[in-house]
Amino acid sequence: MNSTFQIVVCGSIVPDPLQTLEPAASAAGPALKNEMMLPAVLDPWAGHALFEAANLAKSLPGTKVWLVSLGPKAKLQQVMMTVAQKVPFELVAIDGSASGFTDATETAIALAEAIATIPGLDKTKLLVFGGWESASRGAGATLQIVGERLGIVDQFQGVDQLTVNADGSLEILERIEGGKHQISKCAGAPALLGWATGNLPEPKNNPQVGMINMRTVMPALQKAKPVKLAGEGLSFASVALPKQLRETKIVKDQSADAIAKEIVEWIRK
């Protein structure tokens, strides 16, 4: 196999999923309470995309991976200290809001512009990766818009598997309804893949990889271009936590037989 690709992974940061989140009003619209204080992680599905990209690059010598990340510079730096130890990549940082309440189109425009200006990028070899949805906005829309702006019309979402054939063509498994996968064959790059979970575990931290990555991460953060996501035309009437609270009946000291009978009656009702 002699295919080589240029893989650009789009991935931002989100609050650690184990944190309790509360909405708060800000001058710029809705935000999270203590947003800048919340510990952040690389968006989980974008993380899978990054690990899949690195794995592909490892198997195809000459393939290179970039991570294009839009977030507040200080938070990006914190997260990159960990992410940079996982797999080799070159960071392209964009300094802006990573809030879930920003507009997908404005985010996508900033990402597409950053990708288009990567020096030496060859669109005939380009694979754009990312998570199929973020854990913040959860729109599942940003990547498609990035693809459109870059002129990529071979797009796939909910990807769990990518196989590169000897001729450079791609075989892709996408999640569809009912626990099924659609199998698609694509002639090759350029293509865009929004990853779901994939098949790879999170790589262990490798300090050597971290040291190599940090040579480019810090300069990339220093020259991160600021972007303002103004939310043009978008206005939130409300953002709130669900108020639904159930009156829970706790059933103790009942035999398994009695509980089973009750459950079966309930199921059949």
Added chain:
Amino acid sequence: METILVLAHPETDGTLAKPAREALHAAAALHKSLAGSNLVVGLIGENVQPAANSIAASPATKYFGVTGTDFSQSRYATDAAAVEAIFQTAQATLVVAPATSRWARVLPGVAQRLGGRADTHVTGVAVTDGKISISRWYYRQRMEGALTRTQRPWFIGIDPGSHTPCDCGAGTAAVQMVPVAISDSHRRTTVAGLREPKADAQTIRPDAQLLFVTGAGWTKKQTDGQTHVPEAEKLILGFLKKSRASLGSSKSLVDLSGEGQTVLPFLSHLNQIGQTGATPRHAKGLSTCCHGEEPHTVGWRFIGERRAISLDPACGWARGKTDILYVADAFAVISKVNELLSEGGNT
């Protein structure tokens, strides 16, 4: 004046699936609330006439179709071209579509192509003082926002299960065919087929009444100090077979199987609900061996009646998230449930 275009694609048997009817219902309600608006339908597929006929009595005034073998495939390039062509012909300002995998792949890109905006996973659409607003969830279903937009066209993807399906009534619809020029550049991708578990091994059933959620407790040491994974597998699969429930799982349990451990091999990330999983909608949910604390329970947000079985009376479910918490051993209860279901026949 708004022109509302409802997009749908027929299934392989030519029918319109429930999510398409839900989107039509949402769009029809929007049309009713917006004075002077038009409602039109766009259908894309190999043959769309039977699908159009099945909703011929809907309030839509026009039906547009893009047909042919190129459009039988769920593929970005051809679907985008077809949506663009229908949109231009219909002169739409609002596009409402079910957030199926096919439409979710393509609609945000087409909105961009047409200079508009797209909002997905929409669970509510309303009109107040002539202004359209939508509701959707943020941060993995942890908070709900209501928003409006001034941009047009506005593409709205309706989350399946969030609306009542329309019961529009059948008839004969006059479908205006819209020509779309397709070249080889649109055919770089071909759909080679589907991969799915065998019918008796399929554990994800979106149309099931009941969601059965398994937590990591099934693989932990039980009261005798031993794990009972083969027994857990037998009980869970037995329950699914007899109840015809859909299977969901906590992340922790799915991750165990993903790490190569021989635990509950029928579970995959596709079963995962919650933070990085699916948010299925079912009338009832039964959780077993799941510790139920936020944020892991977010996958339950859209389940109607909820019951849970746990040995821990202080678990998250005991704090207002389930209707009934049975403090009991799930192995013993589910074993008996399976017996009872066998005695009385399948549900």
